Amino acid sequence: MRIKLTSISLLAALSLLLSGCAHKSEMDKYIDVLMSKMTVEQKIGQLNLHSAAGFVSALRVTENDENVKLLRKGELGGIYGTGNVEAMIEYQKIALESGAGIPLIFGMDVIHGYETTFPIPLGISTSWNLELIEKSARIAAREASSCGINWVFSPMVDICRDARWGRIAEGNGEDPYLGGEIAKAMVYGYQGRDGEYASDEVMTCVKHYALYGGAESGRDYNSVFLSRQEALNGYMRPYAEAAKAGAGSYMSSFNEFEGIPSSANKYLLTDLLRDTYGFDGFVVSDATAVVEMVAHGLGDLQEVSALAIQAGLDMDMNSDGFVGTLRKSLDEGRVSEADIDRACRRILEAKYKLGLFEDPFKYLDPSRKATQTWTDENRAFAREFARECQVLLKNDNAILPLDRNAKVAVIGPFADSKSEMAGTWATSSHNNEFVSIYEGIAEASNGKVSKAEGSWIFNDKELEESIKYGLMKIFAPNMSFPTLHGTSKTVLMAEAVAKAAASDVIIACVGELNNMSGEGASRTDLGIPDAQKELLMALKKTGKPIVLVLTTGRPLELTWESENMDAILVTWAAGAEAGHAIADVIYGEVSPSGKLTTSFPRSVGQEPLYYNHKNTGRPHPDYEPYKKFTSCYTDELNGPLYPFGFGLSYSSFEYGPVSLSQDEMSPDSEVIASVNVKNTGNYEAKETVQLYIHDVYSTSTRPVKELRGFEKISLKPGESRTVEFRINAETLSYFNHELEWVCEEGDYEIMIGPDSERLQKRTLAVK
Ligand code: BGC
Numbered sequence: 001m002r003i004k005l006t007s008i009s010l011l012a013a014l015s016l017l018l019s020g021c022a023h024k025s026e027m028d029k030y031i032d033v034l035m036s037k038m039t040v041e042q043k044i045g046q047l048n049l050h051s052a053a054g055f056v057s058a059l060r061v062t063e064n065d066e067n068v069k070l071l072r073k074g075e076l077g078g079i080y081g082t083g084n085v086e087a088m089i090e091y092q093k094i095a096l097e098s099g100a101g102i103p104l105i106f107g108m109d110v111i112h113g114y115e116t117t118f119p120i121p122l123g124i125s126t127s128w129n130l131e132l133i134e135k136s137a138r139i140a141a142r143e144a145s146s147c148g149i150n151w152v153f154s155p156m157v158d159i160c161r162d163a164r165w166g167r168i169a170e171g172n173g174e175d176p177y178l179g180g181e182i183a184k185a186m187v188y189g190y191q192g193r194d195g196e197y198a199s200d201e202v203m204t205c206v207k208h209y210a211l212y213g214g215a216e217s218g219r220d221y222n223s224v225f226l227s228r229q230e231a232l233n234g235y236m237r238p239y240a241e242a243a244k245a246g247a248g249s250y251m252s253s254f255n256e257f258e259g260i261p262s263s264a265n266k267y268l269l270t271d272l273l274r275d276t277y278g279f280d281g282f283v284v285s286d287a288t289a290v291v292e293m294v295a296h297g298l299g300d301l302q303e304v305s306a307l308a309i310q311a312g313l314d315m316d317m318n319s320d321g322f323v324g325t326l327r328k329s330l331d332e333g334r335v336s337e338a339d340i341d342r343a344c345r346r347i348l349e350a351k352y353k354l355g356l357f358e359d360p361f362k363y364l365d366p367s368r369k370a371t372q373t374w375t376d377e378n379r380a381f382a383r384e385f386a387r388e389c390q391v392l393l394k395n396d397n398a399i400l401p402l403d404r405n406a407k408v409a410v411i412g413p414f415a416d417s418k419s420e421m422a423g424t425w426a427t428s429s430h431n432n433e434f435v436s437i438y439e440g441i442a443e444a445s446n447g448k449v450s451k452a453e454g455s456w457i458f459n460d461k462e463l464e465e466s467i468k469y470g471l472m473k474i475f476a477p478n479m480s481f482p483t484l485h486g487t488s489k490t491v492l493m494a495e496a497v498a499k500a501a502a503s504d505v506i507i508a509c510v511g512e513l514n515n516m517s518g519e520g521a522s523r524t525d526l527g528i529p530d531a532q533k534e535l536l537m538a539l540k541k542t543g544k545p546i547v548l549v550l551t552t553g554r555p556l557e558l559t560w561e562s563e564n565m566d567a568i569l570v571t572w573a574a575g576a577e578a579g580h581a582i583a584d585v586i587y588g589e590v591s592p593s594g595k596l597t598t599s600f601p602r603s604v605g606q607e608p609l610y611y612n613h614k615n616t617g618r619p620h621p622d623y624e625p626y627k628k629f630t631s632c633y634t635d636e637l638n639g640p641l642y643p644f645g646f647g648l649s650y651s652s653f654e655y656g657p658v659s660l661s662q663d664e665m666s667p668d669s670e671v672i673a674s675v676n677v678k679n680t681g682n683y684e685a686k687e688t689v690q691l692y693i694h695d696v697y698s699t700s701t702r703p704v705k706e707l708r709g710f711e712k713i714s715l716k717p718g719e720s721r722t723v724e725f726r727i728n729a730e731t732l733s734y735f736n737h738e739l740e741w742v743c744e745e746g747d748y749e750i751m752i753g754p755d756s757e758r759l760q761k762r763t764l765a766v767k
Contacts, residue, residue, distance in 0.1 A: 074099020137189025164218025440579025517553020
């Protein structure tokens with residue numbers, strides 16, 4: 001029976017392969033003919049990517065538009081940053097009538113939804129629900145493609161171990177295994193699974209390749225100092241998995257690795273990405289990353305452009321390095337025509353695969369948008385998804401779920417905000433139509449609900465204005481913005497305290513503004529900003545129970561809050577349906593089921609902080625106080641405040657004993673680890689069962705534990721289920737000191753549990 005199944009799947013794989021080969025040879029022939037008619041300048045033109053001028057809605061295509069001028073000269077291969085189909089049709093027509101008549105590719109930062117905004121990527125990862133994650137990308141693809149977009153700058157798969165880095169919000173946390181699974185789900189969601197692009201499927205651009213999340217001290221764009229071995233074991237897996245899933249393109253990152261910026265790093269761009277991961281699409285630089293290599297100190301624009309194309313970069317975003325210098329470099333023998341041809345071919349192949357040569361207007365149907373974006377169905381999904389992306393960190397005396405008849409005061413600067421639910425990178429969201437937390441609570445409650453802003457974000461008005469408006473000021477320098485801090489702090493707080501005192505329970509809505517995370521938004525203080533912290537302290541004095549509803553783009557330091565709040569619900573930036581989804585959890589419509597994908601610190605001084613760290617020769621237990629001459633701090637514990645994988649439920653789960661089908665295996669066999677999980681509480685609820693491994697003795701040092709499997713299950717009260725994990729050589733392998741992927745002989749600890757700390761251990765011997 002087993003042999004039969006294998007042979008059927010082999011046949012299926014073979015026929016797919018053969019049809020793939022047929023496609024490839026047709027494509028090759030088509031592109032050979034096309035390129036034989038192109039001049040060198042036209043080929044170089046294909047390597048140039050520019051952003052669209054102005055705002056999406058204001059975009060007008062005129063002959064003064066820089067992109068039109070470039071198109072007329074045949075010097076542009078793609079445009080990104082607009083979803084204005086009418087304008088894109090104009091651009092496409094100009095592209096077809098100019099130069100070699102090659103259609104444009106249209107890119108966009110579609111990160112967590114398009115018009116229908118889902119929770120930020122870090123929030124999405126806390127669902128541990130690959131099916132919903134894939135579906136969210138599917139919906140985003142449908143919406144974006146109905147606005148002319150055929151290429152999305154997503155998924156962002158950078159592993160990050162340092163909460164100071166603002167872009168931790170855009171990725172999936174600190175674990176490479178989970179990150180890899182999410183990367184695949186996102187690629188499948190956007191591109192589909194059959195290797196063909198339907199007109200509502202779009203090409204992905206995996207970013208930021210590579211290791212961008214390893215920025216030293218969490219400061220954005222900073223250098224990355226990792227060994228190759230640590231990079232491969234701790235960070236590269238999601239990029240590799242995305243390639244396996246068929247990702248169409250990659251974006252080279254801003255950072256350097258081993259002294260060479262990623263955009264000119266042959267080891268990353270060619271040796272690993274193509275020769276090892278088997279990627280066969282094209283690589284675009286991040287915005288201005290090519291010209292930035294001048295500041296990195298690698299040479300002038302001509303030099304860095306030549307270095308980049310030779311290392312394996314194919315398209316230059318916004319630097320004009322390729323279009324401005326490659327012809328000269330060719331004449332001077334600095335680059336060869338083969339370098340230019342290689343890059344040009346890869347971009348033409350992407351356009352071919354998208355079907356743009358067959359129909360350049362395939363994605364440019366202005367009638368689609370009205371029925372395919374921001375629909376009731378998509379919003380309903382945004383609500384369902386956001387329910388699963390909330391993590392309950394504390395729930396003393398089972399204060400949650402709240403009684404619907406309770407009198408509630410919804411307090412804080414995030415209480416009735418719609419736009420702050422959008423998160424970073426919501427470029428096309430309908431902020432004004434979002435559901436605020438207050439609105440969601442008011443709709444769901446049967447009791448009296450009051451609201452108050454309660455405080456500013458920061459006591460420093462200039463800081464608050466520069467963060468809140470910083471991005472807009474760059475894109476719209478002439479726009480004027482409302483002055484913040486119009487109402488005095490005392491007035492805001494007095495109103496909040498009075499309303500809180502008149503209620504049965506306080507829902508305190510505080511946290512980080514959208515612009516406090518994302519690009520160029522690193523922090524050295526990971527606390528709740530000062531003005532809001534003062535509000536929490538004043539609310540505490542009322543003696544009323546407080547449910548802290550946290551909006552944040554990163555793990556925060558919540559030590560005081562963990563001691564003084566009755567419940568803490570991390571909602572990230574929960575997207576378009578934030579208020580509904582949060583109310584669904586607060587009133588127990590669903591039990592929370594999110595689990596952390598980043599460690600929450602006790603102090604910023606612990607960063608970088610991550611569960612899969614190495615041991616030292618003088619290890620110190622995570623939750624024991626200072627002891628001289630062991631690896632610890634004099635003034636803080638080693639362990640996180642809330643660990644990776646942690647999240648509470650309204651129900652409770654009992655884990656039975658973990659068992660292994662055998663306690664020995666050979667590298668070519670398989671063992672099943674299993675555990676029975678029972679819902680022992682009163683709520684139907686979901687639980688993510690997690691599998692970790694630890695190699696006890698190995699030829700290189702290994703992390704104290706590493707996630708290697710998980711399954712999210714749903715159980716009714718009293719129901720139980722046995723969860724099984726297959727363990728084979730692949731599960732246990734790592735990159736050794738010689739950078740070989742190996743499963744070493746010896747003992748392994750196999751650990752299963754509800755989070756990275758409450759684990760049952762068994763020993764498995766590999767012989
Ligand atoms: C960001 C990328 C983004 C690109 C285009 C860059 O600044 O780092 O994530 O895709 O801009 O908008």
